[in-house]
Amino acid sequence: MARTEISHYGEFGLIRHLTEKFSTRNASTLKAIGDDAAVLDYSTNKILITTDLLLEGIHFDLVYTPLKHLGYKSAVVNFSDIYAMNGAPKQITVSLGISKRFSVEDLEALYSGIQLACEHYGVDLIGGDTSASLTGLSISITCIGEAKKEDIVYRNGAKENDIICVSGNLGAAYMGLQLLEREKAVFAGNENVQPDFEGKSYILQRQLKPEARKDIIEELHKRGIRPTAMMDISDGLSSELMHICSQSNTGCRVYEDKIPIHYEAASMAEELNMNIVTAALNGGEDYELLFTVSLDDYDKILSMEHVGIVGYITKPELGLYLVGRQGEEIELKAQGWNSLQESKTETPS
Amino acid sequence: MARTEISHYGEFGLIRHLTEKFSTRNASTLKAIGDDAAVLDYSTNKILITTDLLLEGIHFDLVYTPLKHLGYKSAVVNFSDIYAMNGAPKQITVSLGISKRFSVEDLEALYSGIQLACEHYGVDLIGGDTSASLTGLSISITCIGEAKKEDIVYRNGAKENDIICVSGNLGAAYMGLQLLEREKAVFAGNENVQPDFEGKSYILQRQLKPEARKDIIEELHKRGIRPTAMMDISDGLSSELMHICSQSNTGCRVYEDKIPIHYEAASMAEELNMNIVTAALNGGEDYELLFTVSLDDYDKILSMEHVGIVGYITKPELGLYLVGRQGEEIELKAQGWNSLQESKTETPS
Numbered sequence: 001m002a003r004t005e006i007s008h009y010g011e012f013g014l015i016r017h018l019t020e021k022f023s024t025r026n027a028s029t030l031k032a033i034g035d036d037a038a039v040l041d042y043s044t045n046k047i048l049i050t051t052d053l054l055l056e057g058i059h060f061d062l063v064y065t066p067l068k069h070l071g072y073k074s075a076v077v078n079f080s081d082i083y084a085m086n087g088a089p090k091q092i093t094v095s096l097g098i099s100k101r102f103s104v105e106d107l108e109a110l111y112s113g114i115q116l117a118c119e120h121y122g123v124d125l126i127g128g129d130t131s132a133s134l135t136g137l138s139i140s141i142t143c144i145g146e147a148k149k150e151d152i153v154y155r156n157g158a159k160e161n162d163i164i165c166v167s168g169n170l171g172a173a174y175m176g177l178q179l180l181e182r183e184k185a186v187f188a189g190n191e192n193v194q195p196d197f198e199g200k201s202y203i204l205q206r207q208l209k210p211e212a213r214k215d216i217i218e219e220l221h222k223r224g225i226r227p228t229a230m231m232d233i234s235d236g237l238s239s240e241l242m243h244i245c246s247q248s249n250t251g252c253r254v255y256e257d258k259i260p261i262h263y264e265a266a267s268m269a270e271e272l273n274m275n276i277v278t279a280a281l282n283g284g285e286d287y288e289l290l291f292t293v294s295l296d297d298y299d300k301i302l303s304m305e306h307v308g309i310v311g312y313i314t315k316p317e318l319g320l321y322l323v324g325r326q327g328e329e330i331e332l333k334a335q336g337w338n339s340l341q342e343s344k345t346e347t348p349s
Numbered sequence: 350m351a352r353t354e355i356s357h358y359g360e361f362g363l364i365r366h367l368t369e370k371f372s373t374r375n376a377s378t379l380k381a382i383g384d385d386a387a388v389l390d391y392s393t394n395k396i397l398i399t400t401d402l403l404l405e406g407i408h409f410d411l412v413y414t415p416l417k418h419l420g421y422k423s424a425v426v427n428f429s430d431i432y433a434m435n436g437a438p439k440q441i442t443v444s445l446g447i448s449k450r451f452s453v454e455d456l457e458a459l460y461s462g463i464q465l466a467c468e469h470y471g472v473d474l475i476g477g478d479t480s481a482s483l484t485g486l487s488i489s490i491t492c493i494g495e496a497k498k499e500d501i502v503y504r505n506g507a508k509e510n511d512i513i514c515v516s517g518n519l520g521a522a523y524m525g526l527q528l529l530e531r532e533k534a535v536f537a538g539n540e541n542v543q544p545d546f547e548g549k550s551y552i553l554q555r556q557l558k559p560e561a562r563k564d565i566i567e568e569l570h571k572r573g574i575r576p577t578a579m580m581d582i583s584d585g586l587s588s589e590l591m592h593i594c595s596q597s598n599t600g601c602r603v604y605e606d607k608i609p610i611h612y613e614a615a616s617m618a619e620e621l622n623m624n625i626v627t628a629a630l631n632g633g634e635d636y637e638l639l640f641t642v643s644l645d646d647y648d649k650i651l652s653m654e655h656v657g658i659v660g661y662i663t664k665p666e667l668g669l670y671l672v673g674r675q676g677e678e679i680e681l682k683a684q685g686w687n688s689l690q691e692s693k694t695e696t697p698s
Contacts, residue, residue, distance in 0.1 A: 030395065034432040034596070035503050037399035037494065041360035043392050046379065051476060051491055053444035057483040084385040095402035095489060127400060140444055140489035142400055147387065154384050196632040231385050247383070314576050 003105035015130050018105070018111045019346035024124040026090045028146065031126075038114040040091065040144065046152060050081035056136030057327050063178045067106055069208045071113025074139050077234065079121050080212035080287045082145030084232035086220075089212075091126045092118070095140040097133035101170055110139075120239040121214060151226065153291070158229040158248035162292040162313040165227075167306055168262040169217045170237055172239050174198075174283025175268040176207030182272070202264040208289045216306065217289075227291035236282040237310075240290050241320060248292075251318040252310035254332070257325055281322070282334075353453035363453070367460045373473040374438045374469050377495065382477075387492065389440060389473035394499060397494040397666055399430035405485030411530045418463025418557045423488050426583065429561035431494030433581035434668045435569075438561075440475045441467070445490040446482035459488075466624040470563060500575065502640070505599035507578040511641040511662040514576075515534050516565045516655055518609040520584055520625055522619040523632025525556030531621070534580050551613040559636045565655065566638075572620075572649050576640035585631040588657075590669060595624050597641075600667040603660035603681070606674055630671070630681075 005165055009017050015033070024032050031039040040047075054060060054074055062070075075092060082089040094114060098107065118125055123143070182197040197204060220227065223317075229244045235258070245252050259280050269276035292313055299308060311323075320332040358366050366383070374408055380388040389396075400453050403409060403423055411419075424441060426539065431438040443463060447456065467474055472492070532544040547555060561581075578593050586608070594601050608629050618625035642650055650656060660672075669681040 031503070034431040036579050037397040037436070037492075039434070039496075039501060040396040040398060041498075042396060047389040047391060048386040048491075049389060049440070049442060049476060049491075050492065051442045051444050051478055051479060053446055053478050053487065054444045055480065055482050058481050060448070081385040085385070085388070085493065091398070093398060093491060095398045095400055097404045097407070097487065127398060129400055129402045131404065132407050135405050135484040138402065138404065138446065138487050138489075140400070140402050140487075142398075142442060142491040143386075144396075145397065149390075152388060154380070187538060242413070268439065337434055 002105060004305050006100070006102065006104055006107070008099065008104065014104070014107070015128070018107055019125060022115060022118065022125045024126070025122060026124050027128055028090055029124045032124060033127050038093070040126070042146055044147050045146040048080055048082050048085050048147060049055055049085045049142065051140070051142040052078055055141040056138070061184070062137070063184055065208060067109040068113035071110040072117045074141055075114050075117035075123070076121070076142035076210055077287060079123065079140050079214070080234070082143055082228055083212050083214060083217045084289060085145070085147060086151050086217060086227065086230060087145040087147030089121055089143050089145040090125050091124045091144040093127040093142045094125060095129040097131055097138035099133045099135060099137070102137065121212065139166065144339065151263065153227045153230040154247075155229050155231050155244050156246050156247035157249050158292040158313045159294070160250060160313055160315055161295055162228050162272070163295060163298060163309050164241070164252060164254060164311040164313060165291050165293060165301055166260060166288055166310050167213050168266070168286070168288040169262045170233065170286050170288060171269070171280035171283050172203045172206040172262045172265040172280045173210060173285035175265040176205070176216070176274055177270055177275070177285070178201035179203060180207065188297045195321070200264060200268065203268055204261060209287065210285065212287055213289045219304060223304065225300050226292055227293050227296050230289060230291035233286045233288045233290050234284055236284045237290065238281040241332060244290065245313070245316070245320055248313070249316050251314040251316050252311055252320050253314060253323055254321070255323045258308060258310045260308045292297070317339050351454060355447065355449070355451065355453055355456070358383065358453065363456070363520060364477070366453070367456055371464055371467065373475070374471060375473050377439055377473070378473045378475055380475050381473060386639070387440070387442070389475070391495055394495040395498050396433050397431050397436045397496060398491065399427055400489070400491040401427055403488040404560055405487070410533070411486070412533055414557060416458040419463035420423035420459040421466045421558055423490055424463050424466035424472070424559050425470070425559055427458060427490050428466070428563070429474065429581045429583070431492055432561050432563060433579055433638060434496060434567045435500050435566060435576065435579060436494040436496030438470055438472050438492050438494040440473045440493040440668060442476040442491045443474060444478040446480055446487035448482045448484060448486070451486065457465070463577035470561065502576045502579040504578050504580050504593050504594075505596035507593050507599050507641040507662045508643070509599060509662055509664055510644055510645060511577050511651060512658050513581070513590070513603060513660040513662060514602060514640050514642060514650055515586065515609060515637055515659050516562050516616070517635070517637045518611045519582065519635050520550045520618070520629035520638075521555040521611045521614040522538050523628045525552035525554070525616040527621055527623070528552060528617060529556065549610060549613060549617065549637050552617055556634065559586050559634065562638045568653060572653065574646050574649050575643055577643050579638060579640035582635045582637045583633055585633045586639065587630040590681060593641065594662070594665075594669055597662070599667050600663040600665050601660055601662060601669050602672055603670070604672045605632060606658045606659060609657045609673045620661060
């Protein structure tokens, strides 16, 4: 494959080259790339802002992450935060720190993934910054979204007796990562071995090309359900439940046998002799939605596809517990990822 | 000095600890740190968004940059972009990538600089992300500002015969950097030598603790002057003039003897046997404002302090030229910084 050095374009030329294929689609985007700042118009709705910094070796490993997938994922994890407020993502800025080892073609691949995500979710690229890096690749994305004031859902609104719901299934992204790490280790031992990904495409996709649950937000809207509290599951169910309960001043009970698990994730866990429930509770990177709804919405939730009820909210003095298959109660702990204690390439921020 | 390891707090505890001293002051900030996204209300004005990624070894050198100064500067360079749109900065998000070599006290120093900048410019910290880094320090800041639609000034509005104005003076930040680099090299040769900063405090401050020209924007407003085009000077006058002229489809003439130079910068250049005009044209990091105004505003501009007239806008076919002291014409080239060709710790994005 051709390799064009980044110096061929220069800083401003490079940004222009990488972004010229992006068009804007939202009425709220008045001015995108090309000035000191972008200009937006949100006169009728409120503005949501979220930001993520992704660093090579911490949040991603380029040995097994294609740059196009990385671009897609970097954008989508930010969209997920906006959906988790019950809003819609509309604009992103993308800043890159890149070392000389990257070619223009590498960056084109990264941007093509970002572009695909923008098209899929209806988001405009409005700015950013590209600079040299002495080491690896740094990706900083800020996402701007919108919501009507009365629609915004915070983490602090859960009430006693509310139902706890989870979209999709949990633990698959983590098992995908374990698979990739295993094959990386095998490959390092013998470069003639081809990776064995047979029957593992679902968990690989969950790790390499996750989606944000736009569909769930739209479905909740259609059915007139406004969650009382909501967040996206990026650090694991356990850690996120602790956020919601602590900010809402409640306790909770979650049933082990209600935690949604995909069969490919379960089978991978068995193969690796790991506990899939632990992966679902603490693995992270699922980008599913965790939300609570009033008991009044019970029937509406039951009729929804891709949403499961995993437990309920209690008084705060009852604590946060997982109820096991034999009825035993295990206190929930945020073993979720702590990037500052363990520097592994395991999980995202 | 005490050293507290970052692991003492954990990720969420650390963010809480570092941000608990920040209070919000702007009515447009509905919800700051603590949820999936911050919530803002800009129902009457337009929104301005800008972002910068600062990487250790590229944009700053911690050998001679105190972390508090770095925090202050990281925030201010973003405010500068918002002022350059004729707006006012209102919110920032701060994402950090930090390696284990940093202690909690280091991060407190960095945040105290950010806080000082926020207080000085009336800006709210509304969110961010803190994660581990395998190498140095990464700082990604996004700034949100506001402006009335009719007030926003782009780069593309300059017209033939408009006057070209510059605030403050140019080249001092670059000369401050040269001084710091010289003293670093001396210190590396003999650690007993104390750095010699006598009579150099102005250029050091311009490099280590620059200010954004809020005062100029307010003064322009007060006098009813709306620039036809404007940007901040971060890459050097030459590079910025090329942006304005190319986006406005004009040429320009700039007079060498009109370029504002501070005597400390001139004296430092002489000491180092460098050309101060070259530093002013291509040095960067001045964070002064470059703007064009209609000839009708000539008298109003003349009466303003801290603003100098450096030239005028021409038809595009007349090109972009610097007029030397003997009347000779030298074509302007964007020798300004190109971070992607030369990885030096010289200049910002």
